[in-house]
Amino acid sequence: MKTTNDQMLGASAAFFELTDQISRAAPLDRPMLVIGERGTGKELIAARLHYLSNRWDRNFQKMNCAALPDTLLESELFGYEPGAFTGANKKRKGRFEVAHKGSLFLDEIGTMSMTAQEKLLRVIEYGEFERVGGNETINVNVRIIGATNIDLPAAADAGEFRHDLLDRLAFDVITVPPLRERQDDILLLAENFGRQMALEQEWLQFPGYTDEAIEAMLEYQWPGNVRELKNVVERAVYRAWDGEEPIGDIVFDPFESPYRPKAVKISQRNGQAVNHVVPDRSDTNNDYGVDVDAPFDFKEVICGQEKAIITKVLEKFRYNQRQAAKHLTLSYDQFRHLMKKHELLS
Template sequence: MRQTLIGQSSGFVAVLDKVSKLAPINRPVLIVGDRGTGKELIAQRLHYLSKRWDKPLISLNCAALSEGVVDSELFGHEIGSFSGATKKHQGRFERAESGTLFLDELATTPLSVQEKLLRVIEYGEYERVGGQRILRSDVRLICATNADLPQLAAQGTFRSDLLDRLAFDVILLPNLQQRVEDIPLLAEHFALKMCQELGLPLFAGFSAQCQELLLNYPWPGNVRELKNVVERAIYLNPDPNAPIKALIFNPFQPSFLEHGSQSNENKNKDIEKQRLSVPLDYKKWVHEQDIILLNQALNHAQHNQKKAAGLLGLSYHQFRGMLRKYKMV
């Protein structure tokens, strides 16, 4: 199922305009962008706006395969071409015939595969692994990467002649920090989709604090990370009828150490509550709080004391010392 490209920032709109102009032209296209910026979605748009829209769109993530496997996956192999090749395998170029082949993480392809790609682009022909018959190919190639290919070409780890053939034109995708005005649109879109998936009757929006956090967070994972954060907030929201009041940016961080979604105002309120509880037995209170925190850290670390120490910013010996102090070992 095709996904929607959402945004109205000037940089993003300019990219969509360029895609619309490039789509009908039967030339290779190179898409460059950080992880999570939507390179595959742009490839889909290029395909479905082209004259090949009713033909196959085949994808391959080159980084997920080793050298020998990516060669076979792209060009196919003959029976007996290597150990375990018990039947002829149809490669992605064959499966994409008359359509479009999208290659993600192009920079990870070995030089031997790059040479074969160059031959397909220049002459429209290739051979299966272990084969001798030349096969013809009518496939539009769209490639994507987050690497600096000109630098890799200068270093000799990427073929400069292949880069020349691919770079008929280059689509440079802006990251989320370069299209901040699109964050509220994207966040609301993902929230509504998640509410629909969970069968919730409405989306009550984000609190002012959460809106500010969404706009100020650096988003190293870009749109994909934003989607995860929003969907996580929707399903964890204790009151579906109330606006989202908490965001978890790092799901690997224990909730009792999560500070990103708590405003200074809320922290100050917590402090005020503690101030209102005086008079108190300070030593007893510290004793109780330490034990609670130590137990929480141990539970989150599944009683691995080294991990629990790290969660509290303590050395293993410091953590062990506290356990002995409170007679927890």
């Protein structure tokens, strides 16, 4: 959904519904939540909410809550007084003070500690807080825009997020559709990103894509959404060298290689990182978890293993169905039939 000049781009019905909701919500001086998968452009939506509001000429502050430990999160949000902690030599304003009369975008808001959530709730309710290490009450007027890719109501039910804070934040919720639900936007975005990368490569023109490349992009499920699409397109353009022929080599997984190291699981032992090689499940002598000494439903076991294999191969090829079918030496129609049989078609 994001281009290099920070413009939202799309032509699908889902995209127009999204932009319409943003336009209607932007002028309202209320907290907002933006929910969506990784790579869907939540920060861009937050910026649009700010710049289409009456606060457009004021500060738009952004902070990733997951990027800071709890000890630094509060001082970053609320600022601190001299001597509040080691290294605090002078007073520092927090994001709330800097964003006064503007907007504050809190990305990954679901990762905030309960203590920070409590202080955030107070700011939303009363518009006041104290700097870390201080006792002076500071009043601010800030619009909060939160974003996350987790289910906040479920997190609240599990005791990991405050219900009262969720109530204050969720005046309205903008749920961003994933790219797989915006089929009409895939080629539009791919063309846009391709032209931008061709310009960066100083090509005289952008030659477009082959039919096979277009088909592959339309069939792919895009788990990384628009951010992943941008990476895939830019990688394809730079690998094409001169741009004289339509681009046909679309690589979804840049890690795919016959020389790729075996997967390892990292664990801690006596404070030291230890690598464990993940067993090769292709070994036909492995244990399939079936006790052959006791009666069991053969068809059910085979059906379960079949579904597990299809799911694993789909993940391996980043949900590219044609590559997955080829890997299993099946025709595309056969593979689609198996996906339908096991209810794997979205």
